[in-house]
Amino acid sequence: MTVSPASSRLVRPIESRSVSEQVTNEIRRSILAGSLPPGQSLSLRKLAEQLDVSFIPVRDALRVLEAEGLVVNPPGRSASVAPLDLDEFHAIYRFRRLIEPDLARRSVPQLTDAELDRLYRAAAEFGGAERSMDDIYDDHRAFHLALLAPAASAWDIRILTMSERATERYVRIGFGRLDPDPREHDRRREAHQSLVDEFRKRDPEIAARALDEHLAHNEDLAHDALSGTTGAE
Amino acid sequence: MTVSPASSRLVRPIESRSVSEQVTNEIRRSILAGSLPPGQSLSLRKLAEQLDVSFIPVRDALRVLEAEGLVVNPPGRSASVAPLDLDEFHAIYRFRRLIEPDLARRSVPQLTDAELDRLYRAAAEFGGAERSMDDIYDDHRAFHLALLAPAASAWDIRILTMSERATERYVRIGFGRLDPDPREHDRRREAHQSLVDEFRKRDPEIAARALDEHLAHNEDLAHDALSGTTGAE
DNA sequence: ATTCCTTGACTGTTATCACATATCAGGCCT
DNA sequence: AGGCCTGATATGTGATAACAGTCAAGGAAT
Secondary structure (H helix, E strand, O other): OOOOOHHHOOOOOOOOOOHHHHHHHHHHHHHHHOOOOOOOEEOHHHHHHHHOOOHHHHHHHHHHHHHHOOEEOOOOOOEEEOOOOHHHHHHHHHHHHHHHHHHHHHHOOOOOHHHHHHHHHHHHOOOOOOOOHHHHHHHHHHHHHHHHHHHOOHHHHHHHHHHHHHHHHHHHHHHHHOOOOHHHHHHHHHHHHHHHHHHHOOOHHHHHHHHHHHHHHHHHHHHHHHHOOOOOO | OOOOOHHHOOOOOOOOOOHHHHHHHHHHHHHHHOOOOOOOEEOHHHHHHHHOOOHHHHHHHHHHHHHHOOEEOOOOOOEEEOOOOHHHHHHHHHHHHHHHHHHHHHHOOOOOHHHHHHHHHHHHOOOOOOOOHHHHHHHHHHHHHHHHHHHOOHHHHHHHHHHHHHHHHHHHHHHHHOOOOHHHHHHHHHHHHHHHHHHHOOOHHHHHHHHHHHHHHHHHHHHHHHHOOOOOO
16 A cells, blocks of 8 residues: 555566566557557567467457557457547546546645655656666656555556556657657656645645646647647757 | 447347457456355356356456456466455545546537437336346446447546446445335436436536436445445335 | 474466468459 | 459467466474
8 A cells, every 4th residue: 555665675576477467568568659559450479479478468468458448459350559549638638637636636635745755856867867768657657646646546546547558658659759858858857846846835726736737738748749740849 | 429229229239249258248247246246266267167168268358357447366366356345435436426527517518309318218217127137237337328428538438337337336236135125216217317307408517416416326325235234224 | 282394286377279250362253 | 444252361269288386284293
């Protein structure tokens, strides 16, 4: 039940012991990173060959990812990466902006000062070098989750993880061209640190509004980058 | 995209062609109906024997149901039916009362009169004889979904289905003792018909409030039946 | 009598294999 | 020449079998 600051542990426990989970994580990572583009056909045997496993774990992985909404798995036909849809993107963000501010409202009285300090420092390291893009987004997801975790039930956490992953695909593709810009990293770091600062005021309404604006801002940015041809720079 | 009133079709398409889906539906039905009680250990081979299939489809089914939150599937150990938790129950209902009234607000202008008439008639048949308890709850879920479908994206529908299934388990167990009472069927029918009447007023706020109260009422009823020893009757 | 270890059965996991079905290319008929 | 049928190829699906880990019971030592 504790949020367990993973960075404080020197040795991390084995994250996934079954091959099936490893395959699931690897395919999910590839989809979120965009190396498996939307619509890409996912052949069981080819994937199994590339990953050097049998196709049984691949089959399991595709079924799990289907439940997460990242792949479509029509019976009898080949699975494929779920297509991108701008309407869907906004629908998920509307959903997040409904859920997360409400959780923030109830989470803010329960967050300890120590936890807020930790999150402030974590936000500072977001753009830290020697971390891969995958790690950065992992940190980003953990950051948002930790902000709401005190008020979140197991079911809330499941939903939050699902929705954050669902939007991450759009955001990463949209921000793809912005990421090389170092100023973008600064901007994101400042945005998250100021978000923690708003939570420090210990006012539920202020925190909820800050999180909503944070989400709305990211939604606009990703939207411009995705639809607009002129948007970036 | 159309809601496609299934009752109007004389021949219904094959609902599930793969064995895996059939097994998934059967196990899900058993869990929701309570014949597989919370905590029940789910052995692959025993389940496979009972269903007269190999354990490959059973394995797939358990993985899908794990994603839905109905079973816990720790790697290396036997799966089991997810335990019941009253806090979790209220957490899911809080979630639904946040999501569904918002969808109702946007759905009410898009619902056609014909669709509302159809839903009103469907509500009248809820307690209809010769329909099994499983069918009744299937209808109930379809009813609530149809009420919100015009404003719901694919992702919303996925979330709605998940959350309705998650609460259905609690509700069915809680209402278990009430179901034999015929007055309970009348009460439920009237509740759903009056819900449609509220939607007919075409006022988003009224519809949202009506749906919220409907959910709150059901939440209270199930809560009393679950926790209270004196509650029912 | 209690505790620890060993052994056995059980269960999930993965690989290999056989089958039904979908996809697509080429050829035939119109 | 274009559409339709038919063949082969490929792909998902399900079954069987071998492997590895877990859990519990029973026996031996303290």
